[in-house]
Amino acid sequence: MDPTDIDPDPDRSDDDMTASLSELPVEEIPPADVDNLVEDDAYTSVGSLGNDPEAEVAVATDLEQELLSALMWAPPAIARAVAAQLDTKHFWVPQHARIFAAIVTVVATNAAPSPALVNAQLLATGGQGEFSTRSAQQTMLTLVAPTHRPVAVAGQVPYLAIAVIDGWYRRGYTALLTAMDQRRQEAPIEELSGHWAQLTRYQQRAESEWLTRRQALTEVE
Numbered sequence: 001m002d003p004t005d006i007d008p009d010p011d012r013s014d015d016d017m018t019a020s021l022s023e024l025p026v027e028e029i030p031p032a033d034v035d036n037l038v039e040d041d042a043y044t045s046v047g048s049l050g051n052d053p054e055a056e057v058a059v060a061t062d063l064e065q066e067l068l069s070a071l072m073w074a075p076p077a078i079a080r081a082v083a084a085q086l087d088t089k090h091f092w093v094p095q096h097a098r099i100f101a102a103i104v105t106v107v108a109t110n111a112a113p114s115p116a117l118v119n120a121q122l123l124a125t126g127g128q129g130e131f132s133t134r135s136a137q138q139t140m141l142t143l144v145a146p147t148h149r150p151v152a153v154a155g156q157v158p159y160l161a162i163a164v165i166d167g168w169y170r171r172g173y174t175a176l177l178t179a180m181d182q183r184r185q186e187a188p189i190e191e192l193s194g195h196w197a198q199l200t201r202y203q204q205r206a207e208s209e210w211l212t213r214r215q216a217l218t219e220v221e
């Protein structure tokens with residue numbers, strides 16, 4: 001699947017670190033705008049792409065699709081345990097984040113997150129209307145009936161989740177480095193150490209979250 005064919009939600013959230021894929025070709029995706037970054041979780045959101053955005057988007061899209069597909073066929077206990085360690089911000093593709101949110105809602109009822117229940121949850125919450133019924137159906141079809149690979153077995157689900165979180169963590173570093181480079185060029189020299197200290201706090205918070213969630217996923221059985 002070409003990720004630029006996806007019709008992502010143009011309004012991720014107020015604390016986005018980067019522009020939505022929207023209609024832009026991959027090579028035209030702008031870097032993170034430091035002036036739009038806010039306190040709290042700004043630097044621990046979805047992150048920014050590096051020097052090869054097309055490859056990064058392809059890898060992230062493939063991993064997210066395989067994880068979501070596996071979650072919808074996984075035993076309820078594994079689906080709940082894995083979903084508990086993930087957040088919508090860990091997904092690069094907005095449709096995938098919304099589908100994951102629907103999976104979380106379904107597993108919270110102690111039901112197995114079957115494709116039918118997830119699709120019903122998307123419809124019940126307006127998810128299909130937000131990125132079009134056609135787009136939602138195409139995305140769900142890709143997830144539940146992949147043409148280029150089998151659905152991952154249950155034992156692979158935690159490792160797919162780890163790979164998704166690793167991608168989020170790496171994109172966060174890209175955003176931090178981009179932000180500091182902008183500050184280096186634009187901020188008064190006496191403010192540089194303060195900006196560095198602030199970015200270091202963001203990095204430490206992201207690292208703590210990454211380590212905690214990653215460790216929990218390694219313990220899922």
